[in-house]
Amino acid sequence: MCYSAQIEQSYKDYVRKFGADISIDEFAKVFWSDRSAKTPKAMRQAFLNSSEPWANEIIQGIEALNKEQSAKFEQELFAQKTRLNKAVVSLKTKETKxxxxxxxxxxxxxxxxxxxxxxxxxSKLEPKDSRVFPGIFSTVVAAENGKRFVAPMRYGCRLAGKPASYDQRYPGTYNARRDSLEGFWRQQFGYTHALIIADKFYENVEIDCKNVVLEFEPRDGEPMLIACLWSRWTDPKGIEPDLLSFAAITDEPEPEVAAAGHDRTIINIKPEHVDAWLNPDPANLEALYAIFDDKRHPYYEHRIAA
Structure with missing residues (x-):
């Protein structure tokens, strides 16, 4: 499983690298329609640094969201400082549990x-600002009707046509195993493909009977092009907002990843396969498996995550 990853969040990099159009409406929806949506700081900052006129609505949404969050944290601070002061006063009189x-x-x-x-x-970004966990939105490039687009998608794929409760029933849908692509993922594999650019990925492993999070990074320093599947979910009752979501595809582990204690590895495809991956032929799944078999094999160095 790909527990989390440090993913490139600048929409400009995806537009430049893949020649894709930005889905302005989808980004605006995330910051205006779904106030509970979690987004990485690096995604938000990319727009706050933008001078493009079309970005104004998105920037306003981000500023409103930041203001709400700031007020929430200030309220929490006030409440906890009040609680602390009461505890300190009480302890001066009598020490109680x-x-x-x-x-x-x-x-x-x-x-x-x-x-x-x-x-x-x-405003200065740190590496953690690009890290995405299940349930958090990320910048993703995908294609629809042969046209590439960049949009925010939630890490954790809710399949089209399924109820919203699907998230709770299948909490592991942030990853798609290669050996289940023609089963569980048959409506996406060969139809709705995506990519994310990532610098690192993180996995939970057991060391000395303790759970430890390891950080994996290609030794060659090259950004990874991680093969993904995505889905466009619409609430049939029209109550919940539409949702774009994705899952990273995982394969058998690279030898060094297996030696570190984990049994899966993301699929890091070669740049020359990007077009074929984003525009799949559902009648030729073998060509897609061939892309997996020809994936990049950088040595993934690992360390215990900070």
Whole structure:
């Protein structure tokens, strides 16, 4: 499984690299229609740095969202500082288990809220700002009717025609196993393909009976072109907003990944296969498997993630 990845989020890089059009409406929807949608800071910052007139609506949505989040963190800070002060006053009179626990919890929540506020306000990007976990939206390039487009898609694919509860029933749909592409993923494989550009990917492994997150990065430093499937979901009742979502395809592990303790590896396709991958022929699935078999094999160095 690809637990998470550090994914390129600048729409400009996808437009330039793949000659794709940007889906302005889809980005606007994420920041205006679905206020609960989680997006990486690097995605938002790419628009905030834009001077394109068409980006104004998206920028306004991001600024409104940032303002809401800032107010939420400020409220959390006020509530926890009040809780901490009460605990400190109480402890001066008598040391109780509740007061000690309130002091501990409030102190931790204050630190977390301050960190979130700091991250929200800074403009200089850090590597963590591009990292995507299941349930978070990412910048993705895909094709529809032979035309490439760049859009925000949620990492965790909700298949078209399925109920929204599908997310809870199948929480692992952020990855698509190669050996299940013609089964579970048959409506996407050969039809709706996508790519993400990633610098690193992360996996959970067990070391000395403890769960550890490992960070994998190609030794050659080349960005990975990760093969994905995507779906356009529409609520038949018209209540929930439309959802674009995707899954990364995984294959048998590269030897060094297996040696590190993980049993799957993303499929890092070669640049010359991009067009064939994004514009698949459902009548020729063998050609798609041939792309997988001809994938890039950089040595994936690993380290324990910070």
């Amino acid at each position: 509740k007061a000690l626990e309130d002091k501990r919890i409030a102190s931790n929540k204050i630190k977390a809220a301050e960190s979130r506020l700091k991250d929200l306000k800074r």
